[in-house]
Amino acid sequence: MARRKNAEAADAVPAVGSELATVGKGVVRAVGSYALGKALPYTPPWVAAAVLPPTAGFAVNQLWGDAAMSAGFASAGIALGGAALSAVVWKTGDGTTKVRRFRRVQATATVAASMGWLTCAVTAGPFGTPMLDIWLLGGALLAASWNARQIMGHGAGAEAEETNGGTMGKLAEAIGWEKVTVKSAKGTGKGTVKAQIEVAPSATIAAVQSTAGKVAAALQVPPSGVVVTPDPEDASRGTVSIRVADLLKDGVAFLMPDAFGLMPTEPIPLGMYADGELWAINPFAAAILQHVLVMGVTGAGKSELLRTLLAHLATRRKMSVFLVDLAKGRQTVGHMADGIDWLIQDAREAKRMLKSLPAAIRARGDVLAAEGLDQWTPESSLNALLVWVEEAADVVDFAELDEIARKARSVGMWLGISLQRATHNNISTDVRANLQGAICMGVNDPGDAGFCLPDSVTDTGAVPAWGSDRPGYGYATGMGIPQDRWTMEARSCLTDRTVLAALVAAAAPYRDPLDAATAAALGQTYAQRAHQGTNRLTPGIEQAAAAAAEALQAAIAAAPAGSVAVPAAPAPVPPAPRPVPLPAQAVPAAASAVPADPFEDDDMDDIEETEAMQIEEIYEEVLGAIPGDPEPDAPYAGLGLDDDVPDIDEDGAMSFEPQERMSTEDARHTLYAELDMWVSQGRLEFSPADLIPATVATGRQRPWLQGELKRLVESGVLQRDGHGVYVILHSPLQPA
Numbered sequence: 044m045a046r047r048k049n050a051e052a053a054d055a056v057p058a059v060g061s062e063l064a065t066v067g068k069g070v071v072r073a074v075g076s077y078a079l080g081k082a083l084p085y086t087p088p089w090v091a092a093a094v095l096p097p098t099a100g101f102a103v104n105q106l107w108g109d110a111a112m113s114a115g116f117a118s119a120g121i122a123l124g125g126a127a128l129s130a131v132v133w134k135t136g137d138g139t140t141k142v143r144r145f146r147r148v149q150a151t152a153t154v155a156a157s158m159g160w161l162t163c164a165v166t167a168g169p170f171g172t173p174m175l176d177i178w179l180l181g182g183a184l185l186a187a188s189w190n191a192r193q194i195m196g197h198g199a200g201a202e203a204e205e206t207n208g209g210t211m212g213k214l215a216e217a218i219g220w221e222k223v224t225v226k227s228a229k230g231t232g233k234g235t236v237k238a239q240i241e242v243a244p245s246a247t248i249a250a251v252q253s254t255a256g257k258v259a260a261a262l263q264v265p266p267s268g269v270v271v272t273p274d275p276e277d278a279s280r281g282t283v284s285i286r287v288a289d290l291l292k293d294g295v296a297f298l299m300p301d302a303f304g305l306m307p308t309e310p311i312p313l314g315m316y317a318d319g320e321l322w323a324i325n326p327f328a329a330a331i332l333q334h335v336l337v338m339g340v341t342g343a344g345k346s347e348l349l350r351t352l353l354a355h356l357a358t359r360r361k362m363s364v365f366l367v368d369l370a371k372g373r374q375t376v377g378h379m380a381d382g383i384d385w386l387i388q389d390a391r392e393a394k395r396m397l398k399s400l401p402a403a404i405r406a407r408g409d410v411l412a413a414e415g416l417d418q419w420t421p422e423s424s425l426n427a428l429l430v431w432v433e434e435a436a437d438v439v440d441f442a443e444l445d446e447i448a449r450k451a452r453s454v455g456m457w458l459g460i461s462l463q464r465a466t467h468n469n470i471s472t473d474v475r476a477n478l479q480g481a482i483c484m485g486v487n488d489p490g491d492a493g494f495c496l497p498d499s500v501t502d503t504g505a506v507p508a509w510g511s512d513r514p515g516y517g518y519a520t521g522m523g524i525p526q527d528r529w530t531m532e533a534r535s536c537l538t539d540r541t542v543l544a545a546l547v548a549a550a551a552p553y554r555d556p557l558d559a560a561t562a563a564a565l566g567q568t569y570a571q572r573a574h575q576g577t578n579r580l581t582p583g584i585e586q587a588a589a590a591a592a593e594a595l596q597a598a599i600a601a602a603p604a605g606s607v608a609v610p611a612a613p614a615p616v617p618p619a620p621r622p623v624p625l626p627a628q629a630v631p632a633a634a635s636a637v638p639a640d641p642f643e644d645d646d647m648d649d650i651e652e653t654e655a656m657q658i659e660e661i662y663e664e665v666l667g668a669i670p671g672d673p674e675p676d677a678p679y680a681g682l683g684l685d686d687d688v689p690d691i692d693e694d695g696a697m698s699f700e701p702q703e704r705m706s707t708e709d710a711r712h713t714l715y716a717e718l719d720m721w722v723s724q725g726r727l728e729f730s731p732a733d734l735i736p737a738t739v740a741t742g743r744q745r746p747w748l749q750g751e752l753k754r755l756v757e758s759g760v761l762q763r764d765g766h767g768v769y770v771i772l773h774s775p776l777q778p779a
């Protein structure tokens with residue numbers, strides 16, 4: 044048994060040996076063929092050096108070498124031809140870069156040396172001394188120098204790719220890149236090739252930028268696939284980035300928040316850049332809160348983007364959202380409406396909200412000043428506020444919006460305007476100038492992108508002129524986005540309705556109600572809002588949220604594969620914050636009931652002139668509001684409001700006691716009761732003429748009404764617009 048094993052082992056040895064030998068041969072063959080493969084491209088100069096000189100030398104010697112006369116003429120001819128050829132080579136060579144200078148010298152030297160040797164070979168023949176030695180040494184040297192040229196052209200040390208020779212030269216000429224040197228082109232591994240470019244002294248990077256479309260066509264990539272960005276440090280240099288593959292074409296997953304209850308100053312993920320990096324904005328953490336303009340044709344993806352933004356904000360604390368969408372508010376965000384504190388779909392309510400914002404801005408400014416803050420930060424007792432308006436031109440007058448945009452920034456009120464085209468008809472230049480953040484999605488006309496994006500972006504070729512063909516794609520600037528990302532194409536997330544609805548419901552216990560100061564300043568317009576979102580104070584919210592949290596897990600599991608991305612390690616959920624009590628001095632005037640007569644303590648002389656003007660204005664308003672006299676021929680037709688009514692019907696059986704004049708307190712109460720009744724009926728707007736019956740009932744006349752209206756405006760109970768319409772912010776009988 045043992046012997047048989049040994050015999051088997053002995054048999055096995057030669058078998059293993061022969062296998063090893065076979066493997067060894069294979070390795071040698073592989074190494075050999077690898078070396079041959081590597082060396083092959085470098086053999087042509089050696090073959091040429093070995094074959095051409097003896098062949099040409101032998102030929103010329105045989106032809107003209109035996110007769111002195113013909114040999115002389117032939118030598119002279121070859122020498123002259125050689126010199127001319129060398130000159131031509133030198134002349135046509137380009138010496139603008141180090142590599143090009145080397146190539147010119149080398150080509151000229153090769154031609155001159157070869158022709159010189161050939162001249163001598165006419166009489167001496169190719170194989171005698173010293174012709175043979177010169178051929179062997181010189182040929183080897185020249186062949187080696189041509190190998191060096193090959194290595195410089197293609198090897199790792201190559202610094203520059205020539206763009207003005209051969210096919211590249213023709214292409215460069217066609218696209219206007221003759222004066223451009225392209226260096227260090229590298230694939231990013233994420234569908235994009237990046238290269239440094241340098242222009243010759245007479246060219247500019249701006250001229251190169253204008254050719255981006257031609258380059259895209261030549262390379263057969265989308266028009267926006269070529270972006271040329273200037274180097275801010277050196278006007279002759281820049282970067283060209285060519286997107287050769289679209290990583291975003293299958294859609295971008297909605298990235299779930301890291302946790303519930305994050306602060307508004309945390310980054311808000313919106314989607315992904317073409318190079319696979321996260322596209323996020325952080326408006327509330329930026330040094331200056333930049334309002335945003337979102338633009339794109341219908342179907343470009345604006346609503347989808349808004350949903351992602353709102354979904355994240357709805358999971359945060361100290362954050363409130365007002366959204367005006369008259370066209371399709373519920374359709375767009377109905378499933379996440381609970382996360383929106385004030386969703387407005389009615390034009391009159393939208394106007395009232397926008398009119399009450401200046402009072403809220405003032406009140407917030409007072410609170411921040413009392414808290415010792417220059418601008419809103421999470422340390423403030425105020426919530427951050429997003430006011431989003433779809434198609435603003437249909438809702439608001441520009442002067443109003445301009446004021447809001449200018450003043451809202453420092454008080455933590457972020458304004459978002461979404462438009463299909465931000466032309467001068469749709470938005471004033473003043474308002475536009477105040478929207479420093481931009482998200483431009485597909486537009487039909489490349490020129491339209493300039494209404495939204497800065498010139499520095501569109502000049503690079505970053506123009507989303509794809510209409511609605513590529514929904515969700517766009518470019519974004521400002522709002523904390525690093526500047527080198529402004530020219531990088533991005534795509535927003537594609538959201539799932541069920542997931543977002545569950546997310547918003549599950550996050551309700553973390554949402555703070557609007558802070559008291561802002562709510563008070565917005566008054567009845569806010570208190571009586573048609574839609575109210577949920578927050579941690581909504582009765583029964585904890586149980587509803589617990590059920591929603593389970594529904595959220597189920598919705599994520601049921602969502603199409605890859606449509607929702609859940610952070611790898613969710614951060615621990617921070618506890619819901621307790622409201623920070625407002626310092627007494629920070630409570631704005633509008634938050635209290637009508638104060639004591641504001642004129643009592645004031646220095647009347649200082650404001651007399653202003654008041655007189657305002658009273659004059661109101662006087663005109665009241666008179667203008669009184670309807671035309673229905674009985675122009677009546678005996679009392681010419682009477683004014685101040686005139687005593689004469690006893691016209693002297694024989695009349697009926698007579699009236701003169702209206703008894705109420706005390707000031709009672710007169711005010713009558714007026715306030717009228718306003719209070721309107722508030723309780725949901726009527727928040729009126730003209731002065733509407734109060735004439737109440738005024739008459741008090742036994743007072745027009746100037747008294749004028750004074751009272753003015754007093755109510757100053758105390759924050761009413762707000763008056765430029766057209767003489769008053770908005771009731773609070774009932775004067777109920778403290779805000």
Ligand SMILES: Nc1ncnc2c1ncn2[C@@H]1O[C@H](COP(=O)(O)OP(=O)(O)OP(=O)(O)O)[C@@H](O)[C@H]1O
Nearest residue numbers: 294340341342343344345346347514515535536537
């Ligand atoms: N980021 C995205 N990824 C994939 N598809 C998207 C994306 N955004 C939008 N879409 C698709 O494009 C369609 C239109 O998008 P959306 O309604 O957001 O456009 P819009 O700009 O709001 O249009 P409108 O101005 O008419 O309201 C969506 O129904 C969706 O199918």
